[in-house]
Amino acid sequence: MGRNEHEHKAKLAETIRGDLVTRRAFLKGTAVLGAAVAAGRAGLLAPREVLAQQKAKRGGQIRVAWIDTVDTLDPHFTSSLGAIKVHDNIYNGILKVDYDGKRVSFVPDLAEKWEMPDPVTHILTLRKGVKFHNGDDFTAEDIKWNQERLKDPQVKSPHGWKLAYLDKVEILDKHKVKIVFTKPYQFLPVAWTGSTGRAGTIVNRKAVEKQGRAYGRNPVGTGPFKLVEWVENDRIVLERNPQYWEKGADGKPLPYLDKVTILLIREESTAVGALLAGEIDGMDLVPFQFLPLLEKNPAVNVVGGVEGNYTYIGLNNRKPPFDDTPMRQAVAFAIDRKPIIEQAYFGGAIQACSAISPPMADFYNLDQCSSKRAQYFDLEKAKAFRAQSKYKDEVEVEWMVVGGYTGSGGVGPRMAELVQPMLAKIGIKVRIQLFEQATWHKKRNTGDFQLYDEGWVADLDPDETIYPEWVTGKPWNFVGYTNPEFDKLVGEAQFEADVKKRKALYDKADLTLALDAPCAFIAHFKVFKALSKKVQGFKYLPADSMRFHAVWRA
């Protein structure tokens, strides 16, 4: 998919500009933190510099803390990023995410060659000599079985829907397979990636059939590392897979490391403490409030950047008072994103004026915010909308915040605390109510709330970032937003092969969404990983991944 160079440069520039703006504001806000943030920021916009390549060294091990929780190591059933970050090292996908420091692309992983004779037919030529951890050969059979496992309603994979348009899988020979779809599904490349896509991750049939439910704890993949042990709430130990197919810089098979110990520390401050004390070599996620601290530290690299995500305040379109469009619009325009980015994200984010985020380079509009086309802060405008609302006098609403000891690296209740006074200005009295995760999920999934905050993360294609979230009746459309026109636009976009046309559709949809304001968009935040300077060769991907394939310890 060709795009000319200067356009990317421009995009990047916008990203940086947004960043500089926030940083300046941030400095004004908080002297102590601000300076530190500024210091670190330069580095993480050019991740590759941070990890200047030297001669790779073989052997040794690293210990990395995971803040995100790991649910299961069966990629077809996981729903946690923490787990996916582990999968990346145990499994391969049909495709994988690649990033040249400017743009994200999808390149063959287990597939050596990926041809499309027509928009709905994919012919994959698979790598030869790839072995599973249990010694089985990886063949076309595995592709077929995995794709069918995902689609099979009996298996009940929560990712089955990604293969909704899968028609049939034909084995051409041991290493060639033809996959036919009913529609030219544009989201497919992402779905087929080993990491966040999850629908392309290849698991070992024998192991699954042998282990049954326990497979999630006894995974068998083709990846560079294999699981040694998983001690509850303590650690996951990965060990070098000697027969891994990928070759390193020295021509010998990867990975360089013999062992990777993943420490399941939910307690952020403890993990940071351990990193500063040099007990661990990294963290899978840096909570925003620790950014300045870690960036100041000479022994630590902080790697990260704006990723394919957006956070928003969901307004329940089915329940008063937010069943009233002007009321929702009032909210969307009453929120000043800057202080939120300073106080909740500590500068680690840029404003979001709509859903589509910068890494979706082909679809993100650089002037999305500056043009003031979509949502932005304008109290007067907000008051005007509020005046049009059918709810004249002050309303009191409950804001549902996920609390409890979840160890999540998010901003927690901070956003709610910040927005509370802003909405008070337009006669909306917010009562913050914490719910621990199970309750929160239940209320969200059953639409039993008025106001809540949420974010969609690690998205790489507009379809996954918009379609299931906002199309009428789709599973993640928790606020019950419905607009036939919007549905039509994104529906078409799913199967529009031409990038230019597709972008046009998404531009329209994105704008419609922003102005209907089923939610108030807040930020596209940066995802940071902290690694000790000893850790070399880490390749940053804007898909919240922790791939240790080519990592070594200096």
Place this chain on the structure above:
Amino acid sequence: MLQYAGQRLVHTLILLWLISVFVFVLMKMAPGDPVMIMLGSDFNPESYATLRHELGLDRSVLIQYLVWVWRFVRGDWGYSYISGEYVSKMLLQDALPVTLYLSLGSLVFALIIAIPSGILAALKRNTWVDYAGMGLAIFFNSFPSFYLGIVLIWVFGVTLGWFPTMGYHPPAEDLTKGIYHLILPSFTLGAWYAGLIARITRSSLVDVLNENYIKVAKAKGVQGRALVYKHAMRNVLIPVVTIVGLQLGGMLRGAVMTEVVFALPGIGRLVTIAVLNREYHLVQATVMVIAIMFILVNLSVDVLYRYLNPRVREL
């Protein structure tokens, strides 16, 4: 004696049963269920319904309870909904040893510090030694374990780098390393306990030293150390043991916090997370294990108490 034992056993069983019902009902009262967590953002009504059915969560609470009891007593403690791991492994193999080591560590630590200082304070009653000692005791007795933990991590772990800030290494595998990693947590958990024990030791020694039989011993020509360590100590230990036993429960309370702060994979952290994830099997089993531990502790305290105190030895 036998009959007493039997009676006690019956009580214990009733107790365990009550607890299991209590927890089961409470957990079912709690909104949300593991499936919500499992699906997380991948939620959709169909897979929700089917998964619920598969896990038998759509059956009536009574049935679910009976099934659980039936399996539990037969040693099948179920599995984690989310990870598919077996509860018995997570609980007994992974978590229990950690908490036991932690509690043991802090208990030892507490006794080593507390009893001598308690004795000293009692002997040097109303001197600065007494005041200082008891001041410290009450101070540590009052220090919230989670806050103490944080302070210790950042002062001794990060800033001074004397001790590891987190993590667990089974002492069984590498004793020194294991103990080294348990020092800060044990202190965090033990401090509160040490304060308590020191105070009891002092007050009870003060009382005993006023007892008539101590005067009698003096009159017999007993003096100095023998007076305290032989004639007084046994009597001092009686109340101390009682409280130590009673408070082991309180120790577990601290354990939750300590494990959370130091990222120790113990029972406290396990059960906390399990409750939040609605891991019914795990919560039930853990609560049962904790209760059984509690009962065993009380039993051993009783035994020790009987040994120390001949007056209750009959029966």
Place this chain on the structure above:
Amino acid sequence: MAAVRAGTIDTIEDAVGRAASFSQRRAMWLRFTANKGAVVGLGIFILFILVSLFAPWLAPYDPLKQDYQAAFQSPSWQHWLGTDSFGRDMLSRVIYGNRISFIVGFSSITIAMVVGVAMGLAAGYYGGLIEAILMRIVDGLLSFTPLVLAIIFMVALGFGLQNVIFALAVTFIGMFARVTRGDTLNLMGEPFVEAAQLLGVSHLAVIRRHIFPNVLSPIIVQFGLNIAVAILLESGLSFLGLGVTPPTPDLGLMIAEGRGFIVMAPWISGFPGLNLVIVIVGLNLFGDGLRDALDPKSQISA
């Protein structure tokens, strides 16, 4: 050392006793004030109550007022205890924090005491089946780890102040019930109780007039000692994020929130922590004093 014993002390004591033949209450007061720690404790305790009651008048700022420009300020004349990450005045928040702790501590323990004492009296007085049932329940409650029980309750009930109070209350019922029952049993043998029963005084009357007054002091002692424990538990819950909801100025929450800035802005977690420690120390000293004064023979049961 006031316990009645044979020998010297005794002779002196009751000589003294006879001398200034003062009332029992006065004797308690004297015993209490003789204990320096207890007096300090009482001081802190009173201060704690006053601060809690008059928080709105004492707090220089609105504890919820955010001011981004003023975030992360170290202690200054303007903000004695500095400001937090939202630019809120720490002093004001800490002052209100005491109020929350106070409310939680008192109400939860009071509820627990009322229920627990009732159960204890019933069990001890009527015995038989009632006792068997009640005491099994009590054992059940007691064989929980307080925090775990509280957590399960919070999850079942949902977050928020009143739920915290309820959850804590439940965890303390067992202890009150046990103490009360024990002393009630001891009293059952007493002649005045038997006499009253023989005279056909109604059970309730016997309990009210003869039993309750005599089991009161250990209960009061437990009350004093356990407020501290309750406050500790509450801050623990909030620290875990299972207690009261932000932006409520709660000491536990403040410590939890301050964790993230412990290096760059240690005061955010430091002052609430310090305050908490002081309050608990005060309550413990006070509770011990109470114990020594009211029932000298009892042992610590913090």
Place this chain on the structure above:
Amino acid sequence: MADRPAVLSVQDLTVDFETSQGTVNVLDHVSFELGEGEMLGLLGESGAGKSVLADAILRLIPEPPGKIAGKVLLYGTDLLQLTEAELSQIRGKQIAMIFQDPTSALNPVFRVGHQVAEPMEIHLNLGRRSALQRVVDIFRRVGIPSPESRVANYPHQFSGGMRQRVVISMGITCHPKVLVADEPTCSLDVTIQAQILELIRKLVTELQTAVLFIFNDLALISHLCQRVLIMYAGQIVEDGPVDVVFETPRHPYTQGLIRSVPRLGVRRLEPIPGHLPSVHEYLPGCRFYPRCPLPDKDATCISTRPPLELLGVGQRVACWKVRPTHAQ
């Protein structure tokens, strides 16, 4: 005066106590002597300070709050001047004590045999076994049935009477020269009381031990002792041979005391009006003054303590108004 060479001589023994109400005096210049093998009785109401005296003699009063002054000469050595170490060599060996309340006097967590054997282990450095052997003999002598098995029992397994016997044997194990028996039978009923006292009398005559009996029962004293001390509010008010003192009491308090005791031939009792003053109400002078019936009592009685004056036939009285006959 004792008609035998004094074993124990107490001179101006004074005890004060620091209490929350300030310093109080409990013993006021108590002086007396105890002759070899003599049986001396100390009589006084409870609260008069008898037990304090007993404790003071063995220096068992905790200091602080107590403060002991004066002399306690055992064979001429002043116990009050010795170090704790030296003192403990003497306690239990040369001077022993039989305590008031056997229940509190026995350590609940040790076997009685061991508790009784202890002094011998300390002073006669005997091994456990042989010491225990002796205990068995002693038990037999004090009339504890089946002593072999009883030595292994714990205090709570004995009846009150038996416990008292244990306590007694504890006092006599090392054949002390002086024995202080502080109401050894107050906790027992009359028949056992008789046995015990008989027993003690027998033992001490065998062992030639001098005994200071402390009682608040006049009859027992007259029955047991040769000499008697009358104590009132921490002061010795009269001292003399039992028969003399009881036949012709000279101190108004003694007189009142004797009149108030039921005896054959006396129709009605006359209790002493008023009550024993509290330590706070003690006067610098004669502490009986407030209750004193004497018509001619005066200011000196209040201001200055009357010394014990010898009235002949070994009878001494502390009263300004009762002076030696020849003086009148």
